Amino acid sequence: MSLQETLSNQVKQAVLAYFNVVLETVEFQATRKEFAGDITIVIFPMLRFIKGNPGQIGETIGNYLVENVEDVKAFNVVKGFLNVEISDAYYINFFNTIKHDESYGFVTPNPKDKAIMVEYSSPNTNKPLHLGHVRNNLLGYSVAEILKASGKKVYKTQIINDRGIHICKSMLAWKLFGNGETPESTGLKGDKLVGNYYVKFDQEYKKEINSLIEKGKSEEEAKKNAPILLDAQQMLQKWEAGDKEVVELWKKMNGWVYEGFAETYKNLGVDFDTLYYESDTYLLGKEFVVEGLKSGVFIQEEDGSVWCDLTEDGLDKKIVQRSDGTAVYMTQDIGTAIQRIKDFPDVGGMVYTVGNEQDYHFQVLFLILKKLGFEWAKNLYHLSYGMVDLPSGKMKSREGTVVDADDLITEMASTAKEISEELGKLDGYSEVEKQELYSIIGLGALKYYILKVDPKKRILFDPKESIDFQGNTGPFIQYTYARIQAILRKADLDLSANIDLPLHEKEKELLKQLELFPEVIQNAASQHSPALVANYTYELVKEFNSFYQNVSILGADHLNEKIFRVQLSKQVASTIKNAFHVLGIQVPERM
RNA sequence: GGGCUCUUAGCUCAGUUGGAUAGAGCACCUCCCUUCUAAGGAGGCGGUCAAAGGUUCGAAUCCUUUAGGGCUCACCA
Numbered sequence: 001m002s003l004q005e006t007l008s009n010q011v012k013q014a015v016l017a018y019f020n021v022v023l024e025t026v027e028f029q030a031t032r033k034e035f036a037g038d039i040t041i042v043i044f045p046m047l048r049f050i051k052g053n054p055g056q057i058g059e060t061i062g063n064y065l066v067e068n069v070e071d072v073k074a075f076n077v078v079k080g081f082l083n084v085e086i087s088d089a090y091y092i093n094f095f096n097t098i099k100h101d102e103s104y105g106f107v108t109p110n111p112k113d114k115a116i117m118v119e120y121s122s123p124n125t126n127k128p129l130h131l132g133h134v135r136n137n138l139l140g141y142s143v144a145e146i147l148k149a150s151g152k153k154v155y156k157t158q159i160i161n162d163r164g165i166h167i168c169k170s171m172l173a174w175k176l177f178g179n180g181e182t183p184e185s186t187g188l189k190g191d192k193l194v195g196n197y198y199v200k201f202d203q204e205y206k207k208e209i210n211s212l213i214e215k216g217k218s219e220e221e222a223k224k225n226a227p228i229l230l231d232a233q234q235m236l237q238k239w240e241a242g243d244k245e246v247v248e249l250w251k252k253m254n255g256w257v258y259e260g261f262a263e264t265y266k267n268l269g270v271d272f273d274t275l276y277y278e279s280d281t282y283l284l285g286k287e288f289v290v291e292g293l294k295s296g297v298f299i300q301e302e303d304g305s306v307w308c309d310l311t312e313d314g315l316d317k318k319i320v321q322r323s324d325g326t327a328v329y330m331t332q333d334i335g336t337a338i339q340r341i342k343d344f345p346d347v348g349g350m351v352y353t354v355g356n357e358q359d360y361h362f363q364v365l366f367l368i369l370k371k372l373g374f375e376w377a378k379n380l381y382h383l384s385y386g387m388v389d390l391p392s393g394k395m396k397s398r399e400g401t402v403v404d405a406d407d408l409i410t411e412m413a414s415t416a417k418e419i420s421e422e423l424g425k426l427d428g429y430s431e432v433e434k435q436e437l438y439s440i441i442g443l444g445a446l447k448y449y450i451l452k453v454d455p456k457k458r459i460l461f462d463p464k465e466s467i468d469f470q471g472n473t474g475p476f477i478q479y480t481y482a483r484i485q486a487i488l489r490k491a492d493l494d495l496s497a498n499i500d501l502p503l504h505e506k507e508k509e510l511l512k513q514l515e516l517f518p519e520v521i522q523n524a525a526s527q528h529s530p531a532l533v534a535n536y537t538y539e540l541v542k543e544f545n546s547f548y549q550n551v552s553i554l555g556a557d558h559l560n561e562k563i564f565r566v567q568l569s570k571q572v573a574s575t576i577k578n579a580f581h582v583l584g585i586q587v588p589e590r591m
Numbered sequence: 592g593g594g595c596u597c598u599u600a601g602c603u604c605a606g607u608u609g610g611a612u613a614g615a616g617c618a619c620c621u622c623c624c625u626u627c628u629a630a631g632g633a634g635g636c637g638g639u640c641a642a643a644g645g646u647u648c649g650a651a652u653c654c655u656u657u658a659g660g661g662c663u664c665a666c667c668a
Binding site for chain 1: 597604630661
């Protein structure tokens with residue numbers, strides 16, 4: 001039984017004994033630092049059931065706790081807050097139970113439990129990944145890792161949008177202007193090369209629109225009838241008809257893009273367990289349109305189009321199949337969800353990492369799947385995240401204001417290099433080791449900067465601030481980890497012993513902070529929020545640095561004290577490592 | 592216009608079943624390296640929690656209205 005549960009029970013007993021009242025719940029909070037005590041019991045909510053003044057009630061309960069709970073050492077009451085002091089023995093005992101646990105805070109998955117599939121990234125294959133994708137990837141990956149750490153089996157996946165007019169535009173432009181260029185011939189990453197032709201298409205398209213307007217067409221007409229657009233549309237039709245030449249080109253160019261993406265994913269440190277391609281899934285879902293019609297979930301209009309009427313649920317009517325019988329996005333998503341459950345029967349729920357501009361789409365999708373009667377539909381979650389804005393405003397690919405993912409990663413590492421060289425603490429590191437470290441620090445800065453913000457909120461990405469390495473940043477936390485490693489390298493001690501001695505105030509604060517970690521992981525999992533883990537880690541590290549600066553670890557007066565402090569530092573390092581692991585951030589031995 | 596959502600220090604953000612004097616970092620100002628890594632620590636400055644009402648012992652947090660941003664309302668994805 002946890003201390004809080006014990007306290008809760010004892011408070012209830014005290015209230016029953018002294019006031020003859022049965023309490024349902026007891027409200028706890030951490031005692032604020034300006035007051036003596038460790039745990040605070042809030043008296044106010046009890047006033048609804050107990051007549052009397054809060055101070056007196058607090059005194060009564062406090063006395064009862066001191067007498068009946070071994071770990072309660074003392075108490076004080078301030079304005080209806082009962083601050084309870086917990087014995088050092090309790091915290092030392094807690095520490096002894098966790099100090100050899102390298103996976104502290106993590107829960108091992110039960111193989112009998114249902115798995116969760118986490119979808120993230122899901123890019124179009126016509127241009128390189130940018131900062132928006134980076135947020136998506138970091139969030140999706142981290143939430144997947146957090147879910148794993150919380151005791152769930154997880155599959156990471158994505159749906160690659162490899163077909164459609166967008167890729168045909170790149171294909172057409174390459175065919176017209178590419179002169180047979182390849183990644184090999186140009187030295188360009190495949191996704192960059194294909195992206196260049198997407199831009200090229202847009203330029204040509206605009207030229208044609210302008211010349212059509214000059215010839216007297218309206219803007220709308222010009223946009224619809226520009227020859228290059230018509231050609232692209234024709235290409236899409238050919239693709240759908242399975243035209244050999246088009247399909248071959250499509251395969252070739254998508255192949256280039258995949259190679260480019262693979263490199264970016266590798267550099268970003270994200271991975272997938274299974275992949276879905278839109279070209280395989282876009283026709284799925286149509287059979288469920290038939291099912292839905294049979295069961296009355298969908299209705300067919302006279303023109304043949306099929307709709308789902310959600311007006312009773314406060315939503316609109318939504319089309320699920322065009323009048324020509326072809327599938328729309330919604331049809332495909334219905335099919336893909338069902339297909340995934342078929343492919344992975346142990347999956348009991350899914351998380352979709354997709355920007356908040358699609359909130360409505362997912363609301364509708366989940367509702368339709370529920371109406372179609374799928375049991376798992378209630379376990380679908382749209383991990384909706386806010387846009388990434390730049391100080392200059394929104395990112396717009398057409399205006400060239402997007403921040404390229406690869407460039408960003410490179411820049412972060414080179415900034416890390418500059419700062420590291422300036423500080424000059426890496427004597428004895430080989431060039432390879434140094435490069436690896438710069439990458440760890442640069443990525444740490446980037447990932448932490450993005451993940452520390454609540455996913456739901458939009459992010460203002462300030463390049464200058466993102467490469468800040470001081471304060472609430474990834475490198476600050478990595479630095480603390482490296483500092484502890486330096487101590488551990490120097491500490492030639494037997495760390496297996498259980499030490500029992502009075503705690504320094506800073507030691508106690510650290511232990512309290514460590515105690516929170518498992519709960520933080522569980523909360524982060526249920527709320528799908530890496531930000532909770534990031535903010536927790538920052539608090540832990542701040543606490544440690546204060547300890548480090550105020551208390552001598554290796555210079556402790558007594559051997560037992562020294563051993564304990566090294567053990568404590570080691571456990572803090574291990575917890576930093578675990579917390580950062582679920583954020584997808586590595587920790588360095590030195591920096 | 593309908594729906595959803597956001598607004599907390601100069602800037603970027605915490606603040607999770609409603610609880611004590613609203614907290615951090617950056618920036619600015621003081622101090623602290625012959626002592627375990629100063630990418631650090633100790634402190635200072637800085638607030639009408641967008642505004643106004645309401646609910647109650649108590650509201651940044653819940654409700655209503657208003658103002659200002661964002662997203663969305665396609666036989667696009």
